[in-house]
Amino acid sequence: MSAIIESHAGLPRWQTVTGTLMSGLIVAFLVFDGAIKLVPIAPVTETMTALGYSGDPMLARGLGIVTLLCALLYAIPRTSVLGAILLTGLLGGAIATHLRVGSPIFSHLLFGVYLGLIAWGGLYLRYEVLRKMIPFKV
Numbered sequence: 001m002s003a004i005i006e007s008h009a010g011l012p013r014w015q016t017v018t019g020t021l022m023s024g025l026i027v028a029f030l031v032f033d034g035a036i037k038l039v040p041i042a043p044v045t046e047t048m049t050a051l052g053y054s055g056d057p058m059l060a061r062g063l064g065i066v067t068l069l070c071a072l073l074y075a076i077p078r079t080s081v082l083g084a085i086l087l088t089g090l091l092g093g094a095i096a097t098h099l100r101v102g103s104p105i106f107s108h109l110l111f112g113v114y115l116g117l118i119a120w121g122g123l124y125l126r127y128e129v130l131r132k133m134i135p136f137k138v
Helices: 013-038 042-050 057-075 077-101 105-109 111-126 128-133
Strands: none
Touching (some): 013 057, 077 111
């Protein structure tokens, strides 16, 4: 895992800045999303109920803790790939939930895909090892 943590000296500045901004956006979203689930506010409870889950605040708090854990792991450079993997699983569950209840495709169902692309894209731009593992040839 230490091979992932390397100097950004060889990367173009735009690549480092763009990757960092993308990753920062994901962390900010996850922290907000996780934090609102920790507090039993009505919109969170109502949304969980509308998605077919119980209105139990402990379920929302559990999801909030998992989300914050993913955000923390993703934000720390040494564990960012692990955080992205766990985040991918979390987003997959959200996508499956929206598919099950028949949510609108582009605004709700694919939102997890958009977040996943931004999360992995941020890492892809910043880490040479990741680009070597998943090469895109044009």
